Amino acid sequence: xxxxxxxxxxxxxxxxLGADFLSQIKNWQEAGKHLVIVHGGGFAINKLMKENQLxxxxxxxxxxxxxxxxxxxxxxxxxxxxKHLQDKLTQAGVASKQLRTEIKNTVRADFLDKxxxxxxxxxxxxxxxxxxxxxxxxxxxxxxxxxxSKEGKMLNINADYLATAAAAxxxxxxxxxxxxxxxxxxxGSVLDLLKIKHIQEKMKAGxxxxxxxxxxxxxxxxxxxxxxxVLIGDNLQTGTIIAED
Numbered sequence: 001x002x003x004x005x006x007x008x009x010x011x012x013x014x015x016x017l018g019a020d021f022l023s024q025i026k027n028w029q030e031a032g033k034h035l036v037i038v039h040g041g042g043f044a045i046n047k048l049m050k051e052n053q054l055x056x057x058x059x060x061x062x063x064x065x066x067x068x069x070x071x072x073x074x075x076x077x078x079x080x081x082x083k084h085l086q087d088k089l090t091q092a093g094v095a096s097k098q099l100r101t102e103i104k105n106t107v108r109a110d111f112l113d114k115x116x117x118x119x120x121x122x123x124x125x126x127x128x129x130x131x132x133x134x135x136x137x138x139x140x141x142x143x144x145x146x147x148x149s150k151e152g153k154m155l156n157i158n159a160d161y162l163a164t165a166a167a168a169x170x171x172x173x174x175x176x177x178x179x180x181x182x183x184x185x186x187x188g189s190v191l192d193l194l195k196i197k198h199i200q201e202k203m204k205a206g207x208x209x210x211x212x213x214x215x216x217x218x219x220x221x222x223x224x225x226x227x228x229x230v231l232i233g234d235n236l237q238t239g240t241i242i243a244e245d
Contacts, residue, residue: 001132004034004172007236008163013178014039014085022092024236025140029094034135037096038166040145040159041081048072048080061211062112065119065156073156077144085142096140102130107162109147109155121147121155123162126169164218168225175222175230177215183233183240184208184216190233190240196220197245216242 005028009017028035045063049056049072057064065073082098089096099106106129109121134141143166145159160177167175183190186207194202199216202208208216212232219230219242233239 001034001135001170002173003032004036004135004167004170005174005176006036006038006163006167006170006172007176007178008038008040008159009085009178010040010042010159010180013180013234014041014081015043017085017088021236022088022094025089026092026094029138029140035140036131036135036143036166036170036172037085037140038143038145038159038163039077039081039085041077044076044080045073048076059116061214062117062120062158063156064117067119070119070154070156074144074146074154077146082142082144089140089142094140095138096142097134098142099130099144103144103146104148104152106130106143107147107157107165108150109157110149111153111155119153119155121149121157123147123157123165126165128166128169131166131170158214160214160218164222164225167222167227167230172227175219175227176236177219177230177232178236179211179215179232179234181212181234182238184212190238193241193243195243195245196223199242 046056078100086096086098106127108125109123112120112122131141145157145162147155147157215232222230223242223244230242231239
């Protein structure tokens with residue numbers, strides 16, 4: 001299948017989808033592009049955790065997630081963020097389908113480090129059967145950052161890493177990692193293009209820091225898996241392109 005674009009949207013960004021974003025999605029779909037949306041939902045998880053007076057703890061940028069927390073995590077991702085995304089796309093005239101029970105047979109994962117992070121998963125494989133069936137039907141699959149272990153345990157997964165795995169499994173033409181910044185900034189200006197061979201020096205120089213590190217690492221892994229390019233930015237068309245050397 002050709003012309004596949006995987007788009008990762010952060011939880012906050014999913015609540016602020018502008019007319020430009022929705023219009024671009026509709027135009028791409030009408031032009032025959034096959035689109036997959038992967039989303040996180042940290043803000044929604046935090047909201048439910050606070051409402052239930054549960055502590056929020058992160059280690060190395062990853063949310064420590066107990067078995068009990070997963071009830072709230074799945075509710076936030078599926079019933080709040082994912083449903084909102086599907087509603088917005090429907091209102092814009094974009095045919096889409098939110099994966100729910102289908103996630104169990106689509107995203108296979110293992111515990112990243114159960115002792116440290118709890119029910120946080122690392123993607124082991126993506127079964128693209130459901131995704132490709134939906135794409136063939138002209139729908140945009142909406143995939144929450146969840147996965148299941150071989151024992152059937154639901155796990156919380158970093159959305160950047162899940163989008164990377166999905167793009168690689170589908171051999172997508174492009175992965176777009178939408179974030180709340182315009183791209184990778186150096187001296188206040190966006191780097192239009194960053195080749196893989198220069199990434200380590202940019203990290204050492206402090207150009208790539210914090211939450212941008214997992215995004216860039218995901219981008220590198222995706223390009224090396226055969227995806228032509230990865231775009232990191234705050235919209236669908238401009239930002240920093242990560243490409244092969």
